[in-house]
């Protein structure tokens with residue numbers, strides 16, 4: 348098989364999803380899993396999630412259309428984020444998708460498109476940083492998503508005037524720690540808002556951002572227990588649906604990236620091992636600090652103190668990792684990066700070479716689910 352390529356381990360993916368489903372079934376009477384498309388939207392994965400009963404969590408007009416193209420029923424789409432188009436917003440409203448409002452223009456669109464029986468959700472910003480200092484993605488700068496609590500009375504009045512029901516709150520907050528405390532705070536503050544404004548909601552959407560896979564700690568059950576402990580204070584707790592939007596916690600651990608050594612060079616200062624992979628395929632923002640990897644194939648060469656494992660691109664610092672005190676690698680040896688399924692294969696620039704192939708490994712063997720992109724794919728639409 349020609350490297351580089353990604354491999355999705357279907358059994359591991361199924362195990363991760365089952366663990367989440369069991370955790371939800373043990374803690375909530377009603378729940379929905381909305382798979383976060385942005386985390387990895389390879390169509391095979393979207394189909395797998397759909398067949399397993401997940402909803403689609405989408406954050407742009409393109410992702411909304413992708414969900415439809417992949418056969419998600421309109422009422423099994425959760426439409427979030429600021430990148431909705433007016434046309435897809437109107438379509439989602441008419442077709443009964445779960446829409447969480449994020450921007451002021453959506454409030455204006457509602458004036459045009461609301462009908463009797465229209466329901467919407469609202470993304471509200473909860474200031475998690477105050478309660479969990481240093482844990483949120485943006486720290487002191489604060490997040491930029493969701494309406495401010497101070498805007499809620501006016502929005503509630505508008506919805507009432509239009510005869511639109513506020514069906515849910517959406518409170519996803521990206522954190523660096525993925526800690527239980529973050530979810531405890533999100534649930535606790537949601538309860539306070541619901542009680543203060545006497546909201547009669549169908550759902551609370553707590554978002555994604557969990558750890559998961561490979562017996563992660565906290566476990567899905569730990570997260571759901573913490574959330575439940577807060578939400579059960581609500582009078583309509585048993586009627587409330589908990590929506591979760593997992594991405595990384597389901598898809599990170601089942602995916603590997605297989606590369607081969609194409610050259611070994613001794614320079615006056617270093618030994619560089621060039622591979623046919625690239626950091627751009629795993630970490631195009633160049634922020635990751637380490638990878639879990641395996642080296643396949645024996646090298647009979649002497650042990651050397653340090654080898655820099657690099658990618659094929661012309662970016663000088665396309666370095667993946669430094670291999671210390673190991674036999675000198677040789678051409679065609681494989682380096683396999685593990686647990687690389689989130690924000691990788693659908694978060695690549697089309698730089699120098701196009702998207703690598705994706706395979707699924709299951710009990711029947713290996714199946715190609717995305718062929719390597721060629722120049723034909725690249726120029727399509729450009730003529």
Ligand SMILES: Cc1ncc(COP(=O)(O)O)c(C=O)c1O
Pocket residue numbers: 383386404427519521554555556557592593594595596689
């Ligand atoms: C609104 C929303 N939902 C879900 C997710 C998925 O998060 P993760 O892939 O960390 O589970 C994100 C990621 O940023 C998000 O912004």
